[in-house]
Amino acid sequence: MGMMKLGSLLMFGLSGMAFGIWAQAPVRVPEGVKAHRDLVYVKDGHERHKLDLYLPETKSDELLPLIIWVHGGGWQNGSKEGCPPLRGGYVEKGYAVASINYRLSGHAVFPAQIEDCKAAVRWLRAHADEYGLDAKRFGVWGSSAGGHLVALMGTSGDVKAFDVGAHLDQSSRVQAVCDYFGPTDFEVFVKTPGYERVANVESPEAKLLGGAVLENKDKAARANPINYVSKDDPPFLMVHGDADKTVPLNQSELLFESLKNSGVSAQLHTIRGGGHGRPGFGSEEIAKLVVDFFDERLKKGATKVVALTTESVAEEGEAPPMNRGEGRRIPWEMVLRRDDKDGDGTVKKGEFSGPAGLFQRLDANGDGVLTREEVER
Secondary structure, X not given: OOHHHHHHHHOOOOOOOEOOHHHOOOOOOOOOEEEEEEEEOOOOOOOOOEEEEEEEOOOOOOOEEEEEEEOOOOOOOOOOOOOHHHHOOOOOOOOEEEEEOOOOOOOOOOOHHHHHHHHHHXXXXXXXXXXXXXXXXXXXXXXOHHHHHHHHHHHOOOOHHHOOOOOOXXXXXXXXXXXXXXXXXXXXXXXXXXXXXXXXXXXXXXXXXXXXXXXXXXHHHHOOHHHHOOOOOOOEEEEEEOOOOOOOOHHHHHHHHHHHHOOOOEEEEEEEOOOOOOOOOOOHHHHHHHHHHHHHHHHOOOOXXXXXXXXXXXXXXXXXXXXXXXXXXXXXXXXXXXXXXXOOOOEEOOOOOOOHHHHHHHOOOOOOEEOHHHHHO
């Protein structure tokens, strides 16, 4: 199916859209940045046990703080190829940036995903000297399913059960967490009016746990970052839209309250009118909020404990999420059959044969990878 055919089937209005850093599709590695791709962090492991590491081409005289990006995709899709911190210029700002793959729910159920994330952190620490990283300054950032995993990385630093495999002499703790609209309490999630579909056995959450949420409450509890919160957890920044139709705002609110009550530094920023990745997340205000957070916690080493609730309003110029019934939707299987060149169950920007603007419109969470949920929503 050609580009014009695909465009006419979907009938999206693409003019006048404004995309910030968050909603841009992946671009080439910026000038002055050296990419170390497909570094294996689990020897003889799964094909997904790889990460990309981005460093300044000119070696720094000082060890670099590291920001690790954990992609979303409902734990069943997604890829390290989309890396907002790289697009956001964080290497140029004096950081090293890593983007990791982890086993998806189709490969293994929870806790495989958090085990992989922690294995990647330990591998990076074990190789910190080789790449000029400051092993004492690791931050994590993720969206949606990735937001869930980074939140869990932040609260489970002292949970040895999730540390399996090599480099167990290295800590998997992180020093700062930026969580974009990540799920937390699945049981509350499925009982929230308007989100009851998550209780279905076919939901991403059910696939992660290996069964329907309400039939696997013990497994859901084990995957809940809130259940591991302790006073020694790192500072958190959570950003969530109050018009998110995929993950309800209460998921971030519950985590914020638990962190605050335990004496952990936390800020919950609510975007009024914000959706699941857009609108609202492409603004300069949100970009600055995240930069300032990592600068304060990783560069300046600020230790002040805060409990802040802040908010902004989604900018009118940003494209809203596509409504169901707007235009005609092309079946995901057709997109996958035509464009999934590497057979990983997703369609990346470089694989997509439709118009570039159409890809941007479909890519709701801005991670540079299309999933079934994004195409068929």
